[in-house]
Amino acid sequence: MRAEDGARRATRRAGVLRDRKFRLYWVGQTLSGAGNAMSSVALAFAVLALTHDASSLGLVLLAAQLPVIAFTVFGGVAGDRYPRRLVMLATDSARAAVQAVTAVLLITGHASVLGLGLLQACAGLGSAMFTPAASGLVANLAPEGRVRQANSLLSMSQAVAQVAALATAGAVVAALSPGAAFAVDSLSFLASTLSLALVRSPALSAPPGKRRRLLGELGEGWQAVRQRPWLASYVAHVSLFNTIALSSFFVLGPLVAKRYLGGAPAWSAIGISYGVGAFAGSWVSLRWRPARPMLATFAVSMAMAPLLALLAVPTTLWLVLPAGVAAGAQASVYNTLATTCRQVNVPDHLLSRASSFVSLGGLVGVPVGMGLAGVAADTFGTHVVLLVAGGWVVASAVGAMAVPSARGRHPLAIADPVGAS
Numbered sequence: 001m002r003a004e005d006g007a008r009r010a011t012r013r014a015g016v017l018r019d020r021k022f023r024l025y026w027v028g029q030t031l032s033g034a035g036n037a038m039s040s041v042a043l044a045f046a047v048l049a050l051t052h053d054a055s056s057l058g059l060v061l062l063a064a065q066l067p068v069i070a071f072t073v074f075g076g077v078a079g080d081r082y083p084r085r086l087v088m089l090a091t092d093s094a095r096a097a098v099q100a101v102t103a104v105l106l107i108t109g110h111a112s113v114l115g116l117g118l119l120q121a122c123a124g125l126g127s128a129m130f131t132p133a134a135s136g137l138v139a140n141l142a143p144e145g146r147v148r149q150a151n152s153l154l155s156m157s158q159a160v161a162q163v164a165a166l167a168t169a170g171a172v173v174a175a176l177s178p179g180a181a182f183a184v185d186s187l188s189f190l191a192s193t194l195s196l197a198l199v200r201s202p203a204l205s206a207p208p209g210k211r212r213r214l215l216g217e218l219g220e221g222w223q224a225v226r227q228r229p230w231l232a233s234y235v236a237h238v239s240l241f242n243t244i245a246l247s248s249f250f251v252l253g254p255l256v257a258k259r260y261l262g263g264a265p266a267w268s269a270i271g272i273s274y275g276v277g278a279f280a281g282s283w284v285s286l287r288w289r290p291a292r293p294m295l296a297t298f299a300v301s302m303a304m305a306p307l308l309a310l311l312a313v314p315t316t317l318w319l320v321l322p323a324g325v326a327a328g329a330q331a332s333v334y335n336t337l338a339t340t341c342r343q344v345n346v347p348d349h350l351l352s353r354a355s356s357f358v359s360l361g362g363l364v365g366v367p368v369g370m371g372l373a374g375v376a377a378d379t380f381g382t383h384v385v386l387l388v389a390g391g392w393v394v395a396s397a398v399g400a401m402a403v404p405s406a407r408g409r410h411p412l413a414i415a416d417p418v419g420a421s
Helices: 002-018 020-051 054-081 084-108 113-141 147-175 178-198 214-226 229-261 264-287 293-312 317-345 348-364 366-380 382-401
Strands: none
Touching (some): 002 020, 020 084, 020 113, 020 147, 054 084, 054 348, 113 147, 113 317, 113 348, 147 317, 214 348, 229 264, 229 293, 229 348, 317 348
């Protein structure tokens, strides 16, 4: 019996990828994630090649992010109102066209800063419509309700793909041009479109009552968040975490690396350690099913604090790298547990809208945080800002864990089979 039980467990673990629908989706999203990572590097080099001006780069990056912030909640309405797969097909097709046009303009020498900004704003709009629908579709596609395993595998493969893409993006840009990287990104969106076209997802559950107007549907999504204090506390936590901790890390980390750790190679090594940690965290979340997932989510987030503290000291790179692994691991576990808990415990007809408010919370403060991090560092010192950010990571996690419903026993699988891993 023990051998049979072990065989059943092994089959269940592999079963998520054995399911054709999920496997197709997984392949498409992995390729798309790699393409996005490559184009993010290429965009910076493309703008700097045109202007040699950091402010122009900042404006183009802002143009890419503003539509994501402005339209994500409307993407949530679309994901609950229309078939999610069709919403995602439309947006990935549009993003493939946008990045193809960008590639052609760069390769032929007809690109301008204004043109790049407008095109990446269109790509950002596509992301705003895609992400909430994707959150709901994963819950629909996960075989036998194993949403946690599905999220873990997606996180794991995308971490590997993005690290590989970031490692090769510089070579592609240097040997060919930034336009070549955008061409690769366009092809990756086409691959995602093809995979979605081959997927046949289950129909959405029928929402109760009549369909409301846009503002009414947005209000329903917000009520779905407010009525679940564990989810509302997560929205607040991820918003402040990204604004204070992650913004400080991404703005001040390169500065510390340049001054004390050896420059760009050191910052690259920290980024790779973060990616390795993200892969390891995805592996952990594939197997770990805590009885109190939101409590575990907030507790795990404290693993970001050592990296911020070590950058604040600063110390040697060899101590920073293990902290980078821990920070990457917490990011994967944090996102997987919270996403799975939301997907399983929010009704299907509200899921995309609730997810859109979570995404908005994680995004809205980041531009502000990045702007304030530099100002605060000039005023109080880089070390002080990083130490405060690390302290905030611990304090905010403790505060979130104090919410009673965050300590509840929330399921992590839809109609969880008895004995499922």
